[in-house]
Amino acid sequence: MYRTHTCGELRLEQAGRQVTLAGWIQTVRKLHKTVTFVDLRDRYGVTQLLFGESLVIQLEEQPLGREFVIQVTGTVTERTSKNPNMPTGDIEITVSNFSILNAAKTPPFTIQDDTDGGDELRMKYRYLDLRRNLVKQNLELRYRVNRSVRNFLDTRGFMDIETPFLIKSTPEGARDFVVPSRMNPNEFYALPQSPQTFKQLLMVSGYDRYYQVVKCFRDEDLRADRQPEFTQIDCEMSFVEQEDILNTFEDMVKHVFKEIKGITFNEAFPRMTWEHAMEFYGNDKPDIRFEMKLVNLTDTVQNQGFKVFDDAELVIAICAKGCSEYTRKQLDELTDWVKRPQIGMSGLIHLKYNTDGTLKSSVDKFFDETKLKGWAEKCNAQPGDLILVLAGREERTRKAMSELRLEMGERLGFRNKNEFKPLWVIDFPLFEYAEEEKRWVARHHPFTSPKPDQVALMDEPSRYGEIKANAYDIVLNGTEIGGGSIRIFQRELQEKMFAALGMSPEEARHKFGFLLGAFEYGAPPHGGIAFGFDRLCSLLGGSESIRDFIAFPKNNSGRDVMLDAPSDIDQSQLDELKIGLIK
Amino acid sequence: MYRTHTCGELRLEQAGRQVTLAGWIQTVRKLHKTVTFVDLRDRYGVTQLLFGESLVIQLEEQPLGREFVIQVTGTVTERTSKNPNMPTGDIEITVSNFSILNAAKTPPFTIQDDTDGGDELRMKYRYLDLRRNLVKQNLELRYRVNRSVRNFLDTRGFMDIETPFLIKSTPEGARDFVVPSRMNPNEFYALPQSPQTFKQLLMVSGYDRYYQVVKCFRDEDLRADRQPEFTQIDCEMSFVEQEDILNTFEDMVKHVFKEIKGITFNEAFPRMTWEHAMEFYGNDKPDIRFEMKLVNLTDTVQNQGFKVFDDAELVIAICAKGCSEYTRKQLDELTDWVKRPQIGMSGLIHLKYNTDGTLKSSVDKFFDETKLKGWAEKCNAQPGDLILVLAGREERTRKAMSELRLEMGERLGFRNKNEFKPLWVIDFPLFEYAEEEKRWVARHHPFTSPKPDQVALMDEPSRYGEIKANAYDIVLNGTEIGGGSIRIFQRELQEKMFAALGMSPEEARHKFGFLLGAFEYGAPPHGGIAFGFDRLCSLLGGSESIRDFIAFPKNNSGRDVMLDAPSDIDQSQLDELKIGLIK
Structure with missing residues (x-):
């Protein structure tokens, strides 16, 4: 002792x-x-x-x-x-x-909340970084969230069932990590991007309610704050409709917030259609901690002689309350902001609705006071407000305005990380057209069911774009924390879906024969959801970065700089695996 | 609904x-x-x-x-x-x-406890096999054991912390599965054989008590009932001695038995040294549901003119109570049994101690009644007993007798799967000499600490064989269900250990530099244990096979016959990974 x-x-x-x-x-x-x-x-x-x-x-x-x-x-x-x-x-x-x-050598950085260690140094000596109170609290939070989720799901009759990690490569969407097999030379396992097909098979097997807190893997180029391995809270239920799933997992999120943050949500989470979200927030994961909705001005402003607007597919505005006093410097700064390559707009137009009731715009030359008044009315602006307008190609402009809205929300202090505003986004499109590949791809994944009353459209390729899915995301403060769908559970419909995605029947059978087979032996209606556990923890912890909530994260090149992995392996290992390196 | x-x-x-x-x-x-x-x-x-x-x-x-x-x-x-x-x-x-x-097609086998489906067929249609009550009960048991273990560890202050799956290959012992990296061409991650070094780093980081129910991977030839991916209950504690660990995890096993089987162990689990186990049971995982201990007869029987004994390194016996009436057919059958290649003995000698007090042996020619009486006494035999004797090379003979003991225990009904007799085996040797490699290897793993009073022997290679480790296994009914050790926590000793295993300082730094480094910044004394979760569940479920307790197991060739994995991957995937196949 x-x-x-x-x-x-x-x-x-x-x-x-x-x-x-x-x-x-x-x-x-x-x-x-x-x-x-x-x-x-x-x-x-x-x-x-x-x-x-x-x-x-x-x-x-x-x-x-x-x-x-x-x-x-x-x-x-x-x-x-x-x-x-x-x-x-x-x-x-x-x-x-x-x-x-x-004894201990002097640490390469101070073990304090406010450490003097840079990112790379702290990653290299992660075992010392993990001593800092801040990091320790994050991992403790993660542990408590894990426990809270498990307790909830246990109580609701969900069974934790482990699914395999060495599975079959079925490239569709993101890239698989593959694992050569020594016992089966020239063949490869894949690491799961999610246990999707396994949880569906468990439903076919009658397990009724499944969950797992499970590692998943994606060999994708890592944008900031993505990890090649990440953790999902993965759930599936049988004999359910969308409503049952939304209710169950809304309860789960409420339970976790109560236990971890002491926050009670008395109201049901708002539900917003994907179309509504795109129209009024410009993206499918709206931050509803503040309004400042997008206003489509296209019809209001076109054909009045201002070429920038007339050439645009979309002219869109937001109204920043109480910002009419913005200085030229502030407006220039915002203009620079929208011109950054990540946003990619060529300019920003503003309209000040001054407190004295006058209007002042950067396009006074082209629009008279009455016209400008019209804009203000359309935007529900009051004296003292500032209207910001973007114009251009539809998709980019909407996206840019969505970003500008978040930026303005940030500047105006509307994005308080201690305020939590979850919502459901529902009625996602089933398909999305991939321009590069010139084919339809699944918006969610190929196992997602179309709305029951739209199943017939699966026979009309020209109308794929109209089909909505029984798919849903749960969004918190502008971040998707979970998503799922009601699944296809009939072989015929699943085959139609694979065909719609451009898979030949042979390819479909080769990749997913086991699932198609399973659907012929009594598959129940089922659906589920998966939460991004790393992300959920970082939001609950009030942090932007998931890395702070992972004990041993990888850097943006997918490297573990502490271990120095990945690394060379011995020639003898390569020989045994019957693989060679191409330099 | x-x-x-x-x-x-x-x-x-x-x-x-x-x-x-x-x-x-x-x-x-x-x-x-x-x-x-x-x-x-x-x-x-x-x-x-x-x-x-x-x-x-x-x-x-x-x-x-x-x-x-x-x-x-x-x-x-x-x-x-x-x-x-x-x-x-x-x-x-x-x-x-x-x-x-x-609707459903007629299943390829009956969905009943007593199914008509063969092994391969049930593996191919695993989703139907999973519907059988028996399999469902096994997975439910697994889930309940998981929960019971977590509840216990939570209550004792252990924190569930996830460790990475994409790590560095450090071949030592079993083979790693490796994962090529697209972003870091010609480099490979490895899948963990266990989170050993990570849990030690967490101790260095001050997390004090860690656990995880976690998948581990070994690319080994699969003997019956091994899986390339398997699950461990992995635990580590700081500021502990062996005694603290044995007490904590004995409590855990008792807690699980109480919750899952309703069985209370009032007594402390017996503790047996490795030497005692080898001497009296012939192996390091004794089944103590029955006695029938091994008796070394070498000194008693040698140099009396019987060449088989005189040439043997070891002559060893067991006494099967009440078996003196065994028929010639039964004895022939046992002789055939020890001659099987798995056992590899050339013959079996018996001595019947008849109920009338007379003795009858297969080697009457060489030993008179007094001598045989001497054997019987040495074996503590009573009238009515049967003594079975094996002779030959020490290691093989001891192992064979250990197997024969289990076989006799089985035949005599002593191995009741509803009776549970756990024990600790302690004081394992630190090293083991690998004849093929002509070097010392770690008996447990290279992070295991020698007994404190034997640390000095680490400087005397000729005495490596004498060193005992602070290592322990927990054994249940003849199966190891968990094992662990007190770890080395000082850089100098760890370096000596790597050197003893034949690693150059450069190799040690290349493979384990992060751990050696960590030991210089304030590493606490620590130790831990890992339980084989699949095996624990199968024992609690009264089954021989771990496969029955895994939702989607692989077959003996490491294949998932339902998915048909591993499988070919596309040339484009190989190209991206910059690897080629060697046919």
Whole structure:
């Protein structure tokens, strides 16, 4: 037994008790020759140690330093100057003897919330970064969310069932990681992008309610804040309609918020169709912590002699409340902002609705006061507001305005990370046309069911674009935290879907024969959802970055810089696997 | 809503209620023209349905068959002939209308406990095999064990922390599965054989108590009942000695047995040194449900003119109580048994201690009655017992006798799968000499600590064989269900260990530099254990096979015959990964 108590445990009640503690040295403060104070840290807290006169010689022989691991025995003593900010702040340990369990070099960065270590350095020494309170709290939060989710699902009759990691490569959408097989040379397993087909098979097998907190893998180019391996809360239910799933998982999210954040949602989460979201927020994951909806001005402003508008597919506006006093500098800055390559617009038009009722626009030359008044009315603007207008190709302009709305929301302080506004986005299109590939692709995935009353359209390729899916996303503060669908459960419809995606019957059978087969032996109606667990945790923790919520994350090149992985492997390994490298 | 109740839910109290059920047809029994009984099944149970006169025409148009998925609405009615063996046996549903949600082809084997489907067929149609009650109960058991373990560890302050799956290949012991990286061409990740180094880093980071129920991977030739991917309950603790770990995880096993099997262990689990286990049971995972210990007769029988004994390194015996009446046929059969290639002995010698006190042996020619009496005494035999003796090379003979002991235990009914006898085996050797490689290898793994008082021997290669480790296994009914060790936590000792295993300092730094580095920044004393979750479940479920407790297992060639994985991948995938196949 290395300790009788942890460093977060002792209180005044234990005064006089002889105890043994073990932990890391947070700080050493030598007050004068015969008094040294040490803050001893472990996962549970910090306790102050007092090394007095009897230990002066030992301390000279065995000097203590930051991050040393030590064991001390001593007496719990009431402090003369208490520290109300520390749970153990009423006491200290008067040390009678100590031993150094392990010395420590000076860490390459300070182990503090506000560390001096850069990103790469902290990743290389992740085991030290993980000591920082901030990171520790994140991983503790993740653990508590995991537990809260499991408890909820257990109570609702969901069964945790493990699905395999070494599966079959079925490229469709993102790229698979593949794994060569020594026992089956020249053949490869794939790592799952999700347990999708397995959870559906479990429904066919009658398991009724399944869940798993499970690693998934995608060999995609990593944009900021994507990881090649990520964790899903993966769920599936049988004999359900969309309504049943929305209700069940809305309850789950409410349960987690209650347990983790102490936040109660009394109202049902709003539900918004995909079309509504696209029209009024410009994207399918609206941040509804604030209004500032997109207003389509195309019809209002075209054919009045202003070429920029007349040539545009879309002219769209937002109304920033109370911003009519924006300076030229601020407006120029916003213009630069929309011109950045990520946004890609050529300019920004503004209209100030001054508090005195006058109107002032960057396009006064082309539009008279009445016309401008018309814009203001269309935008529901009041004196004191600022209207921002973008014009151009439809898709890009909508997307740009959606980004500008978020940017303005940010600047106006509407995006408070302690305010949580979840909603369901529903009625997604079933298909999406992929211009490069000149074919329809599945918006969600090929197992998603069309709306029951639109199944007939599956026979009319010219109308694929009209078909809506029984698919839904749950969106929190502008981020998708989960998504799912009611699945196809009939072989014939599944075959039509594969065909619509350009798969030949042979290809469909080769890749998904097991699923098509399963649908012939009594498949129940079913549907499910998967939550991005890393993302959910980062939102609950009030952070932008999922990396802060992963114990050992990879960098933007998919590398683990601590391990130095991926790395070369021995020629003998390659030989056994019967693969060669192409330089 | 497809149903108001499940098929396991309705009782007499609900009689008269209008309900809707959905599920699979287990059986259809047409009693006469106007009365058809259907047993409807779901995960929760079976309910009897009565289709009466009003549905005759619909049933003719839409005939029902086994494994069809249907939805029925009707009234809960008291049965005239109740079935006390079914929880719903007091009622039936008088169906008013029904619809077929999905038809089913006739399954390729019967969905029953006692199925007519062979192994390969059931693996191919695993989604149908999973419908069988037996398999469902196994997966439910697995789920409950998982939950029970998590609850225990949660209560004891262990944190579930996810470790990465895409790590670095560090071949040592079993072979790694490797994963080529598209973003880092010609480099490979490896899939973890266990999260060993990560959990140690978490201890260095101060997480104090860690656990994970986690998939691990080994690209090994699959003996019967090994899987390339398997699940571990992986745990680690800081500031502990061996005693703390044994106590904690003994409590965990007791907790699981109490919750899952209703079995209480009042006594502490026995502890047996590795040396004792090898001497008296012939292996390091003794089945202590029965005695029949191995008796070393070498000194007793050698140099008395019987060449077989005189040439042997080891002569060893067991005493089978009450077996003196074994017939010649039975003894011949046992002789054939030890001659099988798996056992590899050239013969079996027996000595009957007849109930009348006389002795009768297959080697009467060489040993007189006094000598034989001496054997019997040495073996603690009583009249009525049978002594079985093997002689030969030490290692093989001991192993063979260990197997023969288990075989005799089996034949005598001592290996009752409902009796559970766990124990700890401790004090394993730190090293083992690998004859083929002509070097020392780690008995457990290279991170295992030698006994504190034997650390000095790490500087004397000639004495490596003497060093014992702070390593321990937990053994249940002759199967290792978990094992672990106190770890090395000092860089210097870890470097000595790598050197002892024949690793150059460069190789050690290349493979494990991150761990050696971590040990320099304040590593606490720590240790842990990992349980084989698949195996634990199979033992709790009373089965020999772990495959029955895995939802989608692989066969002995590492193939998933349902998915047909591993499989070819597209040339374009290979090109992207910059690897070629060697035919």
